[in-house]
Amino acid sequence: MRPGGSRGWLLRLVIAFSFAQGAVSMARPAVSYRALALGADERAVGVIAGVYALLPLFAAVPLGRRTDHGRCAPLLPVGVVLISGGCVLSGVAGSLPAMAAWSGVMGLGHLSFVIGAQSIVARQSAPREQDRNFGHFTIGASLGQLVGPIAAGTLIGGPDMAGTSALALLVAGAGAAVAFTSLWRIERRTAPKSRTEHGERVPVHRILRTRGVPAGIFISLAVLSATDILTAYLPVIGEDRGIAPSVIGVLLSLRAAATIACRLVMTPMLRLLGRTALLTVTCLVGAVLCAGMALPVPVWALAVMLAVLGFCLGVGQPLSMTTVVQAAPDDARSTALALRLTGNRLGQVAAPAAAGLVAGVAGVAAPFVMLGVLLLLSSGTALRSRAKPGKGPEDDGGTSRGSSAASLGRKSEI
Secondary structure (H helix, E strand, O other): OOOOOOOHHHHHHHHHHHHHHHHHHHHHHHHHHHHHHOOOOHHHHHHHHHHOOHHHHHHHHHHHHHHHOOOOOOHHHHHHHHHHHHHHHHHHOOOHHHHHHHHHHHHHHHHHHHHHHHHHHHHHOOHHHHHHHHHHHHHHHHHHHHHHHHHHHHHOOOOOHHHHHHHHHHHHHHHHHHHHHHOOOHHHHHOOOOOHHHOOOOOHHHHHOOOOHHHHHHHHHHHHHHHHHHHHHHHHHHHHHOOOHHHHHHHHHHHHHHHHHHHHOHHHHHHHHOHHHHHHHHHHHHHHHHHHOOOOOOHHHHHHHHHHHHHHHHHHHHHHHHHHHHHOOHHHHHHHHHHHHHHHHHHHHHHHHHHHHHHHHHOOOHHHHHHHHHHHHHHHHHHHOOOOOOOHHHOOOOOOOOOOOOOOOOOOOO
16 A cells, blocks of 8 residues: 555544544553552552553563564564453452553553554655644544543442452453454554665664754653653552542543644644644643643633643644654664654653652642643743754745745755
8 A cells, every 4th residue: 555545544543542542542541440449559659650661661562663674463463452451350369469460561562562553654654744643543432531531430430449440450351352343454454564674773862853843852751751750650649539430530531632622623733833833832831831730720621720730731742753763764764753753652651750759748639730840841842842943844844946835855854
């Protein structure tokens, strides 16, 4: 299938990603509630949330190397199996170490699925379509993040918190398995010919030194860490402030709905502001809102803040994907995407652990102040990484040599 052709494969990927991400988004708060019911404190919740990203931290680059050489086909079904199994086994685990281990398996499955799917999008999209296609692809994640927390909030509650959270995890495992219905033969129809004959692998250090890649990795890390800690720690905030799990589920889904809205209007926003300004402004507003969530605001104000925050957080992921793909060497795009995911997982290991320590010392709202600082740094990174004058196609992203507003040159940067 040639790049830029029929996009039926993209629709099927979005559907599969919706179910896979929905299962994960349902399982993450359920794991937190089940851990709390089993006697975990704020620090333990942070550790369990961090283990989710620990295995993927070491597996991302090898999996990226594999897809760069035309062998991404097994990653999607294997990812679904691991997500489903991790959810189910977390639901039946009777101890905190076991829950942490199966949470790690779930994270490895999510990574496998995402690397395989992102590689297909990068390979099948013409350069002028990458912003749009990555934006549409991440709508699948947002749909899952919209439905998952509502489903978890509906099932979890009452005096038997351990039992209801276990039920939510079992349902999440079943939901992940539904993704198989959209994966039938999709890898075969989009698979490239093997590229092992194209020479030696591009060294990782060379990819990391490529202009645009480090900034894209850091901004993606900051945005995903914010999303991840929101998912893991909003239930803790709810418990502390007496907000019911069902309301917390609605609040998390409201954030996801705002993210979907953001990605639907990504192209006109790029046309209006350009890439650098869009990333800088959204990260800055997100920083202020994250810090503001530490205040004891009423539920309606929390809902407004989460809606605006969700819209702002919707920008970073798809634009960082396009930036990394376009900046990386042609025969190392999947590895570059995997390095971006490694940065994401590093943030998912370090940020929840740091959040747990901060929460234990300064209270359950303190991690949101930490997120505000992280997003503020990412805003500065986006501003500093603006292309320098006189670089032609390295322009900030508004237009590029006759391309559409969302189409960026090969060397464009965040």
